[in-house]
Amino acid sequence: MPSHLSADHPAAQPPPNGSVDALISQTRRLRGDMDAVRRDAPADGTDPEGRWQRALCDLAMHQLNDLDAHLAQLRDGPPPAPVEHEVEHETAPPVPRAVPDASPRGGSLLSRVGSAEWNLLTDEVSWSGELYQILGRDPAAPPLTLDELPSVVLDEDRPRLTSMVTDCLIDAKPIDGEFRILRPGGGVRTVHIMGEPVLDVDGSTASMWAVLRDVSELRRSQRTVSETRDSLRRQRHEAQTEHRLAVEFQEAVLPPWRGSLLLPQQGPGTLDLAARYLPSSTSALIGGDWYDALELPDGDTLLSVGDLTGHGAAVTSGMAMLLGALRGMAVVGTEPGRLMAWLNQLLDASAQPALGSAVCCRYRPERRTLVWAQAGHPAPLLFRNGTGRMLTPPDGVLLGATSGAVYGQAEEPLEPGDLLLLHTDGLVPLRRDSARRDAAKPHRDTTEREEGTAAAGRLLALAPRFREARTAQDCVRTVVEEFGETEREDDACVLVARVTT
Structure with missing residues (x-):
């Protein structure tokens, strides 16, 4: 306005x-x-x-x-917010209300x-x-x-x-x-x-x-002045509380494993997995980024990353809802393309409308194939023999952008030693026109594709270092070294899956 x-x-x-x-x-x-x-x-x-x-x-x-x-x-501005254990002083009794009187000096x-x-x-x-x-x-x-x-x-x-x-x-x-x-x-x-x-x-x-x-x-x-100062203190306290709740919520939802993970856990592992969540460097609020790896009942492995727009506890709660729905539908055998359509419908019907992006992959070890779909999200990167490329994305708009959207599905054969990298678009350095992008959400799909391509170029340049890495965890460390200190305006996630057999 x-x-x-x-x-x-x-x-x-x-x-x-x-x-x-x-x-x-x-x-x-x-x-x-x-x-x-x-x-x-x-x-x-x-x-x-x-x-x-x-x-x-x-x-x-x-x-x-x-x-x-x-x-x-x-000159000095409002005082710093009090620590949470500090006891607030009693306020003075309110002044009785009376009929307003003209000031002697206007x-x-x-x-x-x-x-x-x-x-x-x-x-x-x-x-x-x-x-x-x-x-x-x-x-x-x-x-x-x-x-x-x-x-x-x-x-x-x-x-x-x-x-x-x-x-x-x-x-x-x-x-x-x-x-x-x-x-x-x-x-x-x-x-x-x-x-x-x-x-x-x-x-x-x-x-x-x-x-x-x-x-x-x-x-x-x-x-x-005193009332304004008290209001600032309350706002800061509420922001601190919301941040703490969002962090606790996020830690409860994201996978608990640290370091490398081999899936399936029963029998010889076929995927060496590692992931990392990178918080924003310009905001104290937690965003709606997630990563996930889940062993499915039929022996397949579900890999996904995604991002729900916004920050704070409400966004983290929405992310938890999407991730829970994604896991549930994948467990009962829903294919990635159909799964994206159901997530879009779920977000479209949510009481708090929002936009989200996601990529969902189903790895089938018996045939070493990757079946995947995306919703306005950067495509996975495939590294093989010291070089890398971006997979060609099937059709898919942002989650929550339109009702009844149809999502395409692609299949990619993999080989032993291949490395698959999934990431959210927060890895891109801070853009000075980010405020305009947030204000023009209908164009967010195109903008995020551009930013995803920019991040992909820097990630693909890491192919020689990935070839020298022994584990997926080593690859994640390489990504963090490259992007960890970047002035990011948003949170980011990176997930690496290395085909072992």
């Missing part, structure tokens, strides 16, 4: 790290200058103007510290600042005009006393405000905290308060002054 953004209005991009680092440096220089101004401000508490200047300096330092921390988060993170002073000796209260706007009060109304102030605070936060004010008036402790207010229009705002007591000559509290700022948008932004 095309983007809703036109070429004239591209999506906004995050600033480069260099720009963010420059902003951090500027912020820290400004913070140092502000700290110098704060140190020069009067600190004896006797001059109201001096107290006001010092309070504004303290507030500016708070905001610069917040800005420094937020810029560092922007959504800006910069907050309004107001001031107040409560004189305990004369009961006089002085508010700045900005504080009236923060609390949503009529400027013509008298300012609230300390006893009346909790009336605009949410019930849950009243004990916190009362405790801070009490500590300030009785124990002369500075105030530094937050509470939420309910404005007359119904909007909930978060207010940060900083204040100190003013003591008279005998040491008792004569008045209390405070600087209040509306930090609602800042806290909303922080909650958004």
Whole structure:
């Protein structure tokens, strides 16, 4: 689907790290200058103007510290995913929902600042005009006393405000905290308060002054960042879990044998077999590639490799379904061509439509013949006397591509010493147009044939080394040496069968 953004209005991009680092440096220089101004401000508490200047300096330092921390988060990005045994911290209780309220600065993170002073000796209260706007009060109304102030605070936060004010008036402790207010229009705002007591000559509290700022948008932004971080952690945890399940599923489905295998196992072996699964080097997800070798009741040997498009546990589950069906039908004697048609019908009727490719071979030892069929898959390679060639493929489209597809079947005579190599198309190096290929699935059959031919050329060039190999396992090692470190965009499988007698 095309983007809703036109070429004239591209999506906004995050600033480069260099720009963010420059902003951090500027912020820290400004913070140092502000700290110098704060140190020069009067600190004896006797001059109201001096107290006001010092309070504004303290507030500016708070905001610069917040800005420094937020810029560092922007530069460093989201935190790494936690390990699975790590215990998640309890989250803060949710903020009660309320009728939305227009931001004092139109959504800006910069907050309004107001001031107040409560004189305990004369009961006089002085508010700045900005504080009236923060609390949503009529400027013509008298300012609230300390006893009346909790009336605009949410019930849950009243004990916190009362405790801070009490500590300030009785124990002369500075105030530094937050509470939420309910404005007359119904909007909930978060207010940060900083204040100190003013003591008279005998040491008792004569008045209390405070600087209040509306930090609602800042806290909303922080909650958004926190929720996004938590969402990323959940996604990473789910991806790790899916990967683990897919690996376990794949290990349970693929043949358990390692190294070389001789089939049939009863009597003299006629095929020396070895295989290897090569994971993708560009993705942590498990794909739908498989290899299989199975001794059949009539003495024949079933060889197959295949690939179901996609990655993850769902694809691995679909691969298991196909491989199980393939084994079952082969055991009851179904020929490879007919077997491909049944697999196509099975995938076409699946609840989760997908595309797959496969090659299925039935080796008959009494006549040394290979009967095989393919579904949009690279053909087997036959190596003999130091040279190799690709077998001519019979007709066969991708599994799941069309209903009622008919698959051809070919027969190839083999000789002692022949080596048969089956592989999936993931052996091909990463293609830069892979995204376009995935987006154009109707053309996937042609593209994969091209990639299969490219891989076949490199595999056929290994013929002299295969001739020197003593076992099928040695041949697989040669393939891994050639393709194992390749930057593959997909998983891959390789299966080698060597005719011994």
